[in-house]
Amino acid sequence: MAKITLDNLAHSYLAKPSSEDDFALKELNHVWGDGEAYALLGSSGCGKSTLLNIISGLLHPSQGRILFDDIDVTQATTSARNIAQVFQFPVVYDTMTVRDNLAFPLKNRGAEPAYIARRVQEIGAMIGMEAELDKRARGLTADAKQKISLGRGMVREDVNALLFDEPLTVIDPHMKWELRTQLKSLHHEFGHTMIYVTHDQTEALTFADKVVVMYDGRVVQIGTPQELFERPAHTFVGYFIGSPGMNVIPASVSGSQAQVHGTAVPLSQNFGTLAGKVELGVRPEFVTLTEGEGLPVTIRRVEDVGRHKIVRAQLFGKDLNIVAAEGQEISPDMTRVTFMPDHVNVYVDDWRSEGKAA
Amino acid sequence: MADTATAPGAATIPGDVAPSVPQATRRRRFRPNGSVVVMTLYLLFLLLPIYWLLNMSLKTNTEILNEFTLWPRNLTLANYATILTDPSWYTGYINSLIYVVMNTVISLAVALPAAYAFSRYRFMGDNHLFFWLLTNRMAPPAVFALPFFQLYSSVGLFDTHIAVALAHCLFNVPLAVWILEGFMRGVPKEIDETAYIDGYSFPRFFIRIFTPLIASGIGVAAFFCFMFSWVELLLSRTLTTVDAKPIAAIMTRTQGASGIDWGVLAAAGILTIVPGALVIYFVRNYIAKGFALGRV
């Protein structure tokens, strides 16, 4: 267990990166707190796996340093870093039994046989494979194999960090839930520093204490699930998290009021005068359909998804989503929307702007 | 809240990212690499005998026999000129190429439908048939030399290209079926079903849709058919005398009354390597995949 510090870190797969675009991972400073569970969330190709592989030492960064508990490990090998990592697709040693697979990392580090036997039994129980311990790994199903990979990742107790690279992709949905819960309880029990890479927001939000959202090689926001939901730091975060994502509406802002196509929209804070590309971000949950006041919309269709209704509408020719309560009637007279002022975020050039109390 | 305000990405935009050059070079510094040594030695072992043949083919017989030189002192192309101007020499190449191409075409033509049947359907005796086909790949050509001679003589095909091409089918057809079956198994069956639903007839489906999908497999099978037909000598020599005599058999002619004409022999040898080298050059990007025969 360790605190992991990324100092001025950046990585390019090219030998001589010339511009910022050549970097798969753009300059980054961050401290991963000891014993915390993080989720690294982003769409594919955003650099999250690159970051993970740099932490585990499979990749060496083009610039910057990595420190484990304030010791520089940038040039240290993977095994010297003493971390565990689970990959997207199951990696098992086909010719070994499940038991030998789980024991492998311990054996390689010269642990006591008695300890290995006990530990393997524990992990076997944890991943629900006690019965199959003496089977060969080759014939098992993909999710059984992935459980072995997870088990192999967790078998060492003294690791500095546990890294997961989209480990549940190949697992059945109901099993996913179970394994994620187990990982979480494992975290509570042993307090490992965990970093969990995923592109699935549900997975990220349910697993982690803190979610790190990446976009285009850059960390755009780090925060609790609630912060990501209420105060997305970047329009990408707003769009990526939530279902449907945040509505982004071009506007102009002065003081504590925004103008959308000539209609005034009240804001809860004072932003002064903003220059650049100014947009309002409002989550569909905070948009209310009304009959008389607010911005004019045309309703295209209503989707009933069970717990609530999603109203697909258009606002000045652009898509706008509204979440309405399950019991609410949608009448043809509802041609306008209002936003809850507390939940309207203002973005300048895609980054969230912080206002002063009005 | 605190975290949102100090989102690290936001703080460094537009980040002035400079690569740290010293570090990059430190990692890429030269170190003696065992693999390079191993590969160099192995390739040297492979190429030295071929180089020696090339070296000899460019020398005069006097130089070959009287001086021991590592490279030709009196570079001469006379040996090649002898071969390329004498019809009894160069027709050997033409003969070889004719039956090799014929064999490749025949092998693929019959192997394609059969491989499809084995990869898609179960039918009476399919496994036995498949294994029996493969046993033909295990048949020693020496066993078949005499019966082939008699068989092709009795049907009047002796000393024709087609006779050699058919004889080589003995080992190339089973191989082609086996390779193609491996590649075809990799094509999902749903593709066939979709095509039939879309109203394709079997021949049209096979030619228009299926064949392009296994093009690499066909290439690999063709490569192996070419290879084994080109390099074989025992059968091709037994089945021919004059009209279809392969170059490999003609090479034995250099043993004249005055001893062996080493220079011409070496030149002829080098010329037999050329078609193979050309084929390899054209398939160079597929070699690694090809040798896996669709079965990895």
Add this chain to the structure above:
Amino acid sequence: MDKTINQKAWFLVLPVLLLVAFSAVIPLMTVVNYSVQDTFGNNQFFWAGLEWFDEMLHSDRMWNALGRQVMFSAIILAIEIPLGIFIALNMPKSGFWSSLCLVLMSLPLLIPWNVVGTIWQIFGRVDIGLLGHTLDALGIPYNYTQNTVAAWITIVVMDVWHWTSLVALLAFAGLKSIPDAYYQAAKIDQASRWAIFRYIELPKMAGVLMIAILLRFMDSFMIYTEPFVVTGGGPGNATTLLSIDLVKMALGQFDLGPAAAFSIMYYLVILLVSWVFFTVMTNLDKKGS
């Protein structure tokens, strides 16, 4: 893949059947026919039963040839399979150097077999060959036409030169199919180089290696042209392998009966050994699952 039952598939197999029947079954029948008959010439044959088989089974000539053949195949398998794997492990994985290695390594495979023989015949000659001349200059007695050991070393080295690349290329294809994640996981598990080979690379290569062993066994057991060109089976009969002996008997001496009986037993031995190889290996494979 689950296959559908369809007896019409026989029609697709028919062309192969006809062709193979023509080029394998009919000649094989001829061989069987000869093996049970005797002749006094003039195309007059009479029934000889299993006489020829009996004779061949008691002939030292065949047993000696078989002994030499088994020794040859065993030696070249013992060298080529490990060496091929070793070379494959050392090959550059991608890029220009990888392509270059592949191209150069494929070269010996596409040289006509008698030319392979010729190359080594020349290369080993003391008067004009680089190898023979060099050994001679170093004071090492080497003459593959006179000395049995030298003849054996020459044909074994020639076969290694000719065919190790095939094993290496197959093994390389197997290695290339291993996803990076396996190597990364091994690093994280702190596996040793040997463990990576033993538990990741070897299992992943098992399939292609099986093909390599089968092919190399079959082809080495049938080898004729290359050693014939180099040594002609000599000195004496020291390098007379099965095929060389058979051709001598059938086409040289025209002893049709014994040659036919020899042929059939020869073919059966190859089939038997291949079958044993095949079953043992597929069983090993199945035991894993």
